[in-house]
Amino acid sequence: xxxxxxxxxxxxxxxxxxxxxxxxxxxxxxxxxxxxxxxxxxxxxxxxxxxxxxxxxxxxxxxxxxxxxxxxxxxxxxxxxxxxxxxxxxxxxxxxxxxxxxxxxxxxxxxxxxxxxxxxxxxxxxxxxxxxxxxxxxxxxxxxxxxxxxxxxxxxxxxxxxxxxxxxxxxxxxxxxxxxxxxxxxxxxxxxxxxxxxxxxxxxxxxxxxxxxxxxxxxxxxxxxxxxxxxxxxxxxxxxxxxxxxxxxxxxxxxxxxxxxxxxxxxxxxxxxxxxxxxxxxxxxxxxxxxxxxxxxxxxxxxxxxxxxxxxxxxxxxxxxxxxxxxxxxxxxxxxxxxxxxxxxxxxxxxxxxxxxxxxxxxxxxxxxxxxxxxxxxxxxxxxxxxxxxxxxxxxxxxxxxxxxxxxxxxxxxxxxxxxxxxxxxxxxxxxxxxxxxxxxxxxxxxxxxxxxxxxxxxxxxxxxxxxxxxxxx
Amino acid sequence: xxxxxxxxxxxxxxxxxxxxxxxxxxxxxxxxxxxxxxxxxxxxxxxxxxxxxxxxxxxxxxxxxxxxxxxxxxxxxxxxxxxxxxxxxxxxxxxxxxxxxxxxxxxxxxxxxxxxxxxxxxxxxxxxxxxxxxxxxxxxxxxxxxxxxxxxxxxxxxxxxxxxxxxxxxxxxxxxxxxxxxxxxxxxxxxxxxxxxxxxxxxxxxxxxxxxxxxxxxxxxxxxxxxxxxxxxxxxxxxxxxxxxxxxxxxxxxxxxxxxxxxxxxxxxxxxxxxxxxxxxxxxxxxxxxxxxxxxxxxxxxxxxxxxxxxxxxxxxxxxxxxxxxxxxxxxxxxxxxxxxxxxxxxxxxxxxxxxxxxxxxxxxxxxxxxxxxxxxxxxxxxxxxxxxxxxxxxxxxxxxxxxxxxxxxxxxxxxxxxxxxxxxxxxxxxxxxxxxxxxxxxxxxxxxxxxxxxxxxxxxxxxxxxxxxxxxx
Numbered sequence: 017x018x019x020x021x022x023x024x025x026x027x028x029x030x031x032x033x034x035x036x037x038x039x040x041x042x043x044x045x046x047x048x049x050x051x052x053x054x055x056x057x058x059x060x061x062x063x064x065x066x067x068x069x070x071x072x073x074x075x076x077x078x079x080x081x082x083x084x085x086x087x088x089x090x091x092x093x094x095x096x097x098x099x100x101x102x103x104x105x106x107x108x109x110x111x112x113x114x115x116x117x118x119x120x121x122x123x124x125x126x127x128x129x130x131x132x133x134x135x136x137x138x139x140x141x142x143x144x145x146x147x148x149x150x151x152x153x154x155x156x157x158x159x160x161x162x163x164x165x166x167x168x169x170x171x172x173x174x175x176x177x178x179x180x181x182x183x184x185x186x187x188x189x190x191x192x193x194x195x196x197x198x199x200x201x202x203x204x205x206x207x208x209x210x211x212x213x214x215x216x217x218x219x220x221x222x223x224x225x226x227x228x229x230x231x232x233x234x235x236x237x238x239x240x241x242x243x244x245x246x247x248x249x250x251x252x253x254x255x256x257x258x259x260x261x262x263x264x265x266x267x268x269x270x271x272x273x274x275x276x277x278x279x280x281x282x283x284x285x286x287x288x289x290x291x292x293x294x295x296x297x298x299x300x301x302x303x304x305x306x307x308x309x310x311x312x313x314x315x316x317x318x319x320x321x322x323x324x325x326x327x328x329x330x331x332x333x334x335x336x337x338x339x340x341x342x343x344x345x346x347x348x349x350x351x352x353x354x355x356x357x358x359x360x361x362x363x364x365x366x367x368x369x370x371x372x373x374x375x376x377x378x379x380x381x382x383x384x385x386x387x388x389x390x391x392x393x394x395x396x397x398x399x400x401x402x403x404x405x406x407x408x409x410x411x412x413x414x415x416x417x418x419x420x421x422x423x424x425x426x427x428x429x430x431x432x433x434x435x436x437x438x439x440x441x442x443x444x445x446x447x448x449x450x451x452x453x454x455x456x457x458x459x460x461x462x463x464x465x466x467x468x469x470x471x472x473x474x475x476x477x478x479x480x481x482x483x484x485x486x487x488x489x490x
Numbered sequence: 491x492x493x494x495x496x497x498x499x500x501x502x503x504x505x506x507x508x509x510x511x512x513x514x515x516x517x518x519x520x521x522x523x524x525x526x527x528x529x530x531x532x533x534x535x536x537x538x539x540x541x542x543x544x545x546x547x548x549x550x551x552x553x554x555x556x557x558x559x560x561x562x563x564x565x566x567x568x569x570x571x572x573x574x575x576x577x578x579x580x581x582x583x584x585x586x587x588x589x590x591x592x593x594x595x596x597x598x599x600x601x602x603x604x605x606x607x608x609x610x611x612x613x614x615x616x617x618x619x620x621x622x623x624x625x626x627x628x629x630x631x632x633x634x635x636x637x638x639x640x641x642x643x644x645x646x647x648x649x650x651x652x653x654x655x656x657x658x659x660x661x662x663x664x665x666x667x668x669x670x671x672x673x674x675x676x677x678x679x680x681x682x683x684x685x686x687x688x689x690x691x692x693x694x695x696x697x698x699x700x701x702x703x704x705x706x707x708x709x710x711x712x713x714x715x716x717x718x719x720x721x722x723x724x725x726x727x728x729x730x731x732x733x734x735x736x737x738x739x740x741x742x743x744x745x746x747x748x749x750x751x752x753x754x755x756x757x758x759x760x761x762x763x764x765x766x767x768x769x770x771x772x773x774x775x776x777x778x779x780x781x782x783x784x785x786x787x788x789x790x791x792x793x794x795x796x797x798x799x800x801x802x803x804x805x806x807x808x809x810x811x812x813x814x815x816x817x818x819x820x821x822x823x824x825x826x827x828x829x830x831x832x833x834x835x836x837x838x839x840x841x842x843x844x845x846x847x848x849x850x851x852x853x854x855x856x857x858x859x860x861x862x863x864x865x866x867x868x869x870x871x872x873x874x875x876x877x878x879x880x881x882x883x884x885x886x887x888x889x890x891x892x893x894x895x896x897x898x899x900x901x902x903x904x905x906x907x908x909x910x911x912x913x914x915x916x917x918x919x920x921x922x923x924x925x926x927x928x929x930x931x932x933x934x935x936x937x938x939x940x941x942x943x944x945x946x947x948x949x950x951x952x953x954x955x956x957x958x959x960x961x962x963x964x
Contacts, residue, residue: 037656038656039656050659050786050790054661087786089752090749090751090752090785091659091752091755091785091786091788091790091791092752092755092756092759092788093791095752095753105752105756106756106760120639120640120822120823120826125633133637134636134637137632137633137635137636138632140632140635142627142628145627145839146620146623146624146627149620149623150620153616153619153620154616158611158612158614158947159599159611160809161611161614161807161809161810162608162611162807162808162809163607163608163808163809164809165594166594167594182511182512182513185524185565187528196833197671197833197834197836197837198833198834200833200834201832201833201834204831204832204833227830230831231831234831275564277564278563278564278565278569278579279566281565281566282566282579282580285566311561311564311565312524312565314565314566316524316528316565317565317566333635333636334635334636335634335635335636335637335835335837335838335839336635336838336839337833337834337835337838338837348594349594352594356701357674357705357708358674358675358678358832358833359670359671359672359675359811359833360671360672360674360675360808360811361811362811363671363809363810363811363812363837364807364809364810364811365619365809365810365839365840366837366839366840473632
């Protein structure tokens with residue numbers, strides 16, 4: 017139903033639009049009037065016809081019109097003054113809805129994805145996850161769905177305390193665990209809590225993840241790069257920095273892949289003890305060790321000075337946003353305070369689901385399967401490169417979801433390689449991309465690529481390897 | 491199997507503990523040795539027996555012992571020096587695991603819970619939620635489980651854009667929506683983004699939620715209280731503050747319950763336009779309006795100056811940690827930037843599930859049922875109080891999950907009432923608790939209680955009302 021109501025010039029009131037959206041007659045009329053005011057077709061100050069007049073004009077019951085006027089007046093669109101009737105409220109014309117902001121949505125998926133940091137998303141165990149969710153929600157107490165402990169659900173903290181001791185040699189208990197929505201949040205919360213205690217600078221490995229460096233910088237903290245060599249980060253250099261926190265990846269340095277050797281672990285812990293500093297152990301892929309029994313967590317050397325951080329982003333999927341911190345006793349409350357300020361607590365349903373998945377053994381089974389698959393992929397990568405790109409040195413392959421390829425200088429600069437890869441629809445990282453701002457690249461360092469062999473779906477893996485070999489051969 | 495190995499004094503190596511936890515022989519040995527070092531039973535510098543000697547002593551294959559030594563050396567527990575054999579690494583004795591930090595876990599549930607802010611958690615639609623999760627996970631693309639848009643899943647932003655327009659008259663589109671883990675996170679992200687643009691002070695209603703005030707203060711922003719009267723917040727006073735952001739609850743002021751009248755809405759929007767300031771519309775319970783058609787969102791008056799905030803905490807459950815912001819075009823990227831820094835993005839599985847629940851009509855059905863139930867409870871509260879506490883004035887009851895009780899001065903102070911309530915196992919809030927720090931209580935204001943009639947499970951509601959009446963009669 018459309019109508020040309022005559023007030024202050026012809027006005028097109030389209031009630032059908034609202035009706036089509038399932039609105040009742042009065043709601044549709046309100047909608048049409050709002051639209052007219054927004055578009056400026058009903059200018060501020062315009063006097064509306066009496067409800068009787070408009071009722072006649074539209075063929076609608078008069079009290080429907082009157083109710084619509086009352087409603088729009090309550091919302092501030094119209095004003096009803098004694099005597100002067102109903103007029104459009106003083107308000108400028110509305111700007112048009114803005115165009116979608118650019119650069120937020122991730123770009124189109126590349127033809128071949130060998131970027132590090134993500135597992136094969138096609139392997140997310142949807143069925144096992146749903147089954148665990150069903151079991152978890154069937155037994156969860158009502159209070160699980162309310163406001164609760166900022167550290168997260170006890171069910172998950174209890175399950176994780178056992179898992180971490182068993183699988184990673186972490187020394188903790190449920191009271192010291194805090195569930196966060198991803199490692200980056202945990203890093204930010206720790207930085208915020210320590211900043212309250214006077215922290216001003218954070219030591220990080222000279223190669224790492226720029227997004228994590230941004231989280232630290234956003235808390236107003238300075239970054240102090242730590243050199244890396246064949247034994248891992250030069251932790252003895254910590255004493256020469258003003259850092260009060262050192263973020264390390266001891267099990268499998270990201271991205272170079274070297275494990276932190278015993279002497280370097282000891283030096284880090286001793287530094288923390290002597291200076292009252294803290295270590296953050298980012299154990300992002302500690303579950304995936306191939307050549308021998310996994311090296312236990314550094315945290316066990318001193319649970320009061322080392323914060324252990326684990327995540328489900330590599331073992332299950334990043335989209336779950338599930339990670340955890342095992343905290344020194346004196347940091348539990350400061351970090352929980354910031355978690356409460358940040359978002360109160362993490363979501364209950366996935367916490368309950370992951371707890372059930374761990375308790376039922378499903379998590380271990382998935383990790384074991386993933387380990388075998390990843391090891392096969394790693395071996396295949398090494399084999400194919402040996403055949404088709406013999407002058408490429410593959411390093412950092414004893415664990416994890418990625419490898420570093422050292423190329424001969426003749427291969428060109430990393431930027432050139434990246435450009436050629438893009439042109440071939442092949443997504444990967446360069447070693448240079450991982451260099452922390454302020455660190456100086458090693459002179460004469462050969463060009464390096466960081467290859468995430470965990471990311472592609474199984475059916476696309478060989479094609480991705482082939483694309484990589486063609487890039488290296490070109 | 492336990493053994494008394496003779497090195498540097500008798501040492502009790504309990505392998506059974508590890509075996510009982512399902513560890514292999516070597517892992518159990520490693521575990522026993524780690525424990526011995528931790529407990530200080532194996533002091534730093536202690537020289538361990540040769541693998542042959544310990545093998546004989548324990549009756550374990552020698553290479554198992556050797557592998558365990560290698561492993562523990564790699565982890566930094568032992569050091570193997572040429573000639574001097576294997577010794578316990580220099581490291582002080584371990585502190586005992588700390589006691590659980592107090593004050594983090596929410597206390598025991600009260601016998602009668604009439605605290606505002608929570609829906610009846612026993613009504614969380616577990617079956618509908620699981621069914622929606624199953625449908626959502628069956629059809630979700632693989633990339634849904636990866637790293638994505640900091641604004642959240644498009645499925646949910648699309649579903650919400652339609653729902654908000656339909657149910658709350660919000661003018662937005664999926665590009666302008668950002669999914670956050672609860673309203674408090676959204677508030678914090680907005681504060682951080684505006685602070686980058688020079689914001690220093692935030693106007694809040696003089697009565698509100700102290701935890702939200704804490705979120706604003708934690709961002710280094712000053713709080714400016716806005717007076718309340720029968721028409722809602724005195725938004726004309728905004729011009730006399732240095733605030734660049736005003737946080738309002740227009741549909742149903744928390745806790746007083748007065749809606750923000752049309753003239754006050756207009757004054758707020760005009761202030762924002764003239765000063766370039768912003769309004770945050772906290773529409774925490776806008777779905778629950780009883781006496782007439784819900785007043786539409788203030789945001790529609792100017793989507794470029796009003797940030798609309800909605801949440802699933804009242805309509806479904808707080809434990810889901812699902813809320814959303816409808817942002818002005820120029821704030822989408824600044825707020826999304828801070829969301830990325832905070833936790834990258836919200837969890838994918840509940841976002842997909844809520845989107846499916848909305849698209850399937852299940853969300854609307856649940857909200858409608860809740861509205862009827864809440865209305866019945868509200869009417870019952872009013873009726874019972876009229877019978878048993880006639881001198882109590884009930885206000886703010888046209889919407890929401892709570893009411894304000896104005897008591898005669900003879901009822902005693904709010905603190906006295908709170909004490910008597912606690913003694914009776916009855917949890918509720920006082921009006922004074924909600925007063926923002928720095929605001930001066932109105933002289934001669936009668937004592938007031940804030941009663942959340944939405945919280946108790948159905949079977950416990952009458953008993954809670956009875957406890958309340960006994961408190962008011964005493």
